Amino acid sequence: MSDPSPWAIEAEGLGKKYRGGWALRDCSFRLPAGHICALVGPNGAGKSTFLGTATRLVEPTTGTLKLFGVPVSDPAVLSRVAFLAQDKPLYPRFTVAETLRLGRELNPRWDQALAERIVRSGSVSLDARVGTLSGGQRTRVAFALAFGKRPELLLLDEPMSDLDPLARHELSGLLLAEAAEHGTTVLMSSHMLSELEVMCDYLLVLAEGRLRMAGQTEELVPAHLLVTGVAEGGDGVPEELRRRHTVIESRVTGRQFSALIRPGGPVGDGWETLAPSMEEVLLAYLRSPEAPGLIADEARVGGPGEAAA
Numbered sequence: 312m313s314d315p316s317p318w319a320i321e322a323e324g325l326g327k328k329y330r331g332g333w334a335l336r337d338c339s340f341r342l343p344a345g346h347i348c349a350l351v352g353p354n355g356a357g358k359s360t361f362l363g364t365a366t367r368l369v370e371p372t373t374g375t376l377k378l379f380g381v382p383v384s385d386p387a388v389l390s391r392v393a394f395l396a397q398d399k400p401l402y403p404r405f406t407v408a409e410t411l412r413l414g415r416e417l418n419p420r421w422d423q424a425l426a427e428r429i430v431r432s433g434s435v436s437l438d439a440r441v442g443t444l445s446g447g448q449r450t451r452v453a454f455a456l457a458f459g460k461r462p463e464l465l466l467l468d469e470p471m472s473d474l475d476p477l478a479r480h481e482l483s484g485l486l487l488a489e490a491a492e493h494g495t496t497v498l499m500s501s502h503m504l505s506e507l508e509v510m511c512d513y514l515l516v517l518a519e520g521r522l523r524m525a526g527q528t529e530e531l532v533p534a535h536l537l538v539t540g541v542a543e544g545g546d547g548v549p550e551e552l553r554r555r556h557t558v559i560e561s562r563v564t565g566r567q568f569s570a571l572i573r574p575g576g577p578v579g580d581g582w583e584t585l586a587p588s589m590e591e592v593l594l595a596y597l598r599s600p601e602a603p604g605l606i607a608d609e610a611r612v613g614g615p616g617e618a619a620a
């Protein structure tokens with residue numbers, strides 16, 4: 312089905328309140344179709360809750376969510392989205408072949424050859440019962456189900472956590488190749504920052520239920536600098552840096568002061584500067600939930616360029 316909407320996901324004022332408080336709050340962003348997007352945040356940040364709202368497993372308390380321009384409440388979006396949940400629910404009594412048959416019967420665009428290839432490349436027998444497989448083998452079968460559906464949007468909740476390094480490498484490669492070939496949009500929550508750095512070209516960062524960062528990595532990461540210089544005494548941020556730049560995180564080690572900043576202009580003499588990696592930027596934001604957020608123009612649904620912290 313063709314759709315004119317360039318946005319795979321549009322969230323506006325999205326929130327979810329449980330008895331214990333808000334799991335997701337005032338979340339507004341757009342994810343353009345065709346990106347591989349990392350969903351990052353500390354434990355309890357609201358990542359699974361957001362993925363739940365996108366798969367209708369969680370009813371939002373506030374706001375709206377559209378996938379490809381269609382409200383998520385419209386059953387028409389279901390066939391376009393596949394979700395690989397953190398606990399990878401499968402029927403333990405089914406064989407792998409029966410599991411794939413279920414996928415085939417439930418999904419009009421099912422790609423049996425692809426699903427079987429994913430299973431076989433992990434030496435998993437089609438005759439094995441799912442309940443007898445190892446955690447990593449079950450993950451591979453769940454991957455086969457998700458990919459076999461040929462979704463336009465693939466939502467993955469910590470997909471690689473129980474895979475060995477070889478399987479992780481293989482399935483990451485497969486994910487990238489499939490997404491590139493079919494123009495699939497992927498949103499993937501993970502704590503493995505170095506892996507996300509290699510795979511993802513778009514970032515969503517959540518902390519304490521709020522959106523902290525959204526946009527293309529090639530725009531967000533270069534908006535930061537690592538600066539180091541001589542500490543002036545005490546733990547404070549030197550006035551000169553504080554006045555002209557946005558300091559995300561800073562530290563004093565012995566006589567050395569170092570910080571990750573969003574420069575507001577040229578950095579003065581006396582400071583050494585380095586371009587940070589995506590992992591360094593993410594770690595700084597994860598350690599500093601009070602630092603001002605950053606939403607790229609492209610990811611913004613109206614309003615000014617910077618997210619409220």
Ligand SMILES: Nc1ncnc2c1ncn2[C@@H]1O[C@H](COP(=O)(O)OP(=O)(O)OP(=O)(O)O)[C@@H](O)[C@H]1O
Binds near residue numbers: 333354355357
């Ligand atoms: N069904 C629920 N009932 C009550 N509170 C919930 C429920 N689901 C999640 N929460 C709470 O909402 C908050 C966000 O949880 P969520 O699972 O979305 O975080 P997460 O970012 O996916 O965490 P993790 O990285 O640990 O998987 C947490 O404080 C959690 O305790």
